[in-house]
Amino acid sequence: MVRTKVEIKRIEDKAKRHTTFTKRRQGLFKKTKELVKRCDTQAAVITFSLAGNIFAFGHPSVDNVVNRYIAATSALEHDEVPVHEEAEKDAVIETKEDEERLFEVPLKDMGMDELEELNRTMEEMKKKVVDKINGMIWSSKNEDLGLP
Amino acid sequence: MVRTKVEIKRIEDKAKRHTTFTKRRQGLFKKTKELVKRCDTQAAVITFSLAGNIFAFGHPSVDNVVNRYIAATSALEHDEVPVHEEAEKDAVIETKEDEERLFEVPLKDMGMDELEELNRTMEEMKKKVVDKINGMIWSSKNEDLGLP
DNA sequence: TTAACTATTTTTAGACG
DNA sequence: CCGTCTAAAAATAGTTA
Numbered sequence: 001m002v003r004t005k006v007e008i009k010r011i012e013d014k015a016k017r018h019t020t021f022t023k024r025r026q027g028l029f030k031k032t033k034e035l036v037k038r039c040d041t042q043a044a045v046i047t048f049s050l051a052g053n054i055f056a057f058g059h060p061s062v063d064n065v066v067n068r069y070i071a072a073t074s075a076l077e078h079d080e081v082p083v084h085e086e087a088e089k090d091a092v093i094e095t096k097e098d099e100e101r102l103f104e105v106p107l108k109d110m111g112m113d114e115l116e117e118l119n120r121t122m123e124e125m126k127k128k129v130v131d132k133i134n135g136m137i138w139s140s141k142n143e144d145l146g147l148p
Numbered sequence: 149m150v151r152t153k154v155e156i157k158r159i160e161d162k163a164k165r166h167t168t169f170t171k172r173r174q175g176l177f178k179k180t181k182e183l184v185k186r187c188d189t190q191a192a193v194i195t196f197s198l199a200g201n202i203f204a205f206g207h208p209s210v211d212n213v214v215n216r217y218i219a220a221t222s223a224l225e226h227d228e229v230p231v232h233e234e235a236e237k238d239a240v241i242e243t244k245e246d247e248e249r250l251f252e253v254p255l256k257d258m259g260m261d262e263l264e265e266l267n268r269t270m271e272e273m274k275k276k277v278v279d280k281i282n283g284m285i286w287s288s289k290n291e292d293l294g295l296p
Numbered sequence: 297t298t299a300a301c302t303a304t305t306t307t308t309a310g311a312c313g
Numbered sequence: 314c315c316g317t318c319t320a321a322a323a324a325t326a327g328t329t330a
Binding site: 303304 | 315316317318320322323324325326327328329330
């Protein structure tokens with residue numbers, strides 16, 4: 001039982017940390033589902049276990065939300081980008097309410113199927129490059145890939 | 149006060165829905181921060197207001213987590229992809245614990261700077277396509293872009 | 297609109313099997 | 314590694330300012 005208020009800081013014990021990770025991850029997914037249902041919105045949560053494995057939830061899908069995020073942030077680039085920082089230097093990006101977003105790009109005369117094929121092709125290319133870059137970035141951080 | 153148990157279903161009243169969205173979004177961000185701190189992990193949450201504005205939080209950053217997600221899921225593609233479905237047909241992707249991930253791709257002889265330039269170029273291309281596709285997908289759902 | 301307040305529900309740390 | 318239990322902490326729906 002939670003007898004005392006728990007301090008929000010790193011849990012040093014690895015087993016306990018993993019247990020808490022599992023419980024809180026489930027809680028986070030549940031909260032996300034509730035947000036989606038009650039507010040009729042889209043949302044995604046992505047996190048990684050200590051071993052580096054992916055846990056992700058999204059509605060309608062993780063990829064859908066991620067793509068929409070990428071599209072929206074890139075669309076904001078040619079205008080001002082309102083970024084509200086929150087405590088702890090972690091990134092909190094918010095666009096102002098009632099602000100118009102602009103989706104003015106070339107490619108206007110392409111059909112949906114053409115666009116999707118082009119997108120698929122570039123996805124493949126891009127993944128390979130991102131893989132490689134991430135491999136480089138993360139290769140120095142894989143001390144605890146081998147769990148007990 | 150919460151006098152009765154609330155049903156987790158769509159809130160029909162627009163103002164109430166938005167209020168709940170704001171409150172629950174804050175709660176979700178807080179939970180995510182606690183997960184990050186207590187479990188020493190990385191996580192990101194992305195969601196959208198009714199007006200279509202982005203609210204995202206991530207540690208170390210949203211983009212970092214998103215890129216890692218993209219890299220990991222694409223890396224899994226050439227192997228079996230363990231996808232655990234959860235209730236409600238929404239996507240929950242989990243990699244098995246203690247499973248090795250493979251980052252074997254061509255491009256091996258490219259340097260970091262070459263890769264980054266290539267990535268930048270493709271980012272730009274891809275964004276334009278994703279923009280367009282999303283514009284098409286979401287253009288039919290923008291009834292409530294004009295808020296009071 | 298946005299911010300307190302607070303009665304209740306919900307989450308969760310730790311224990312146990 | 315599950316799941317279950319429980320007391321205390323935390324989140325939150327509805328209200329009021």
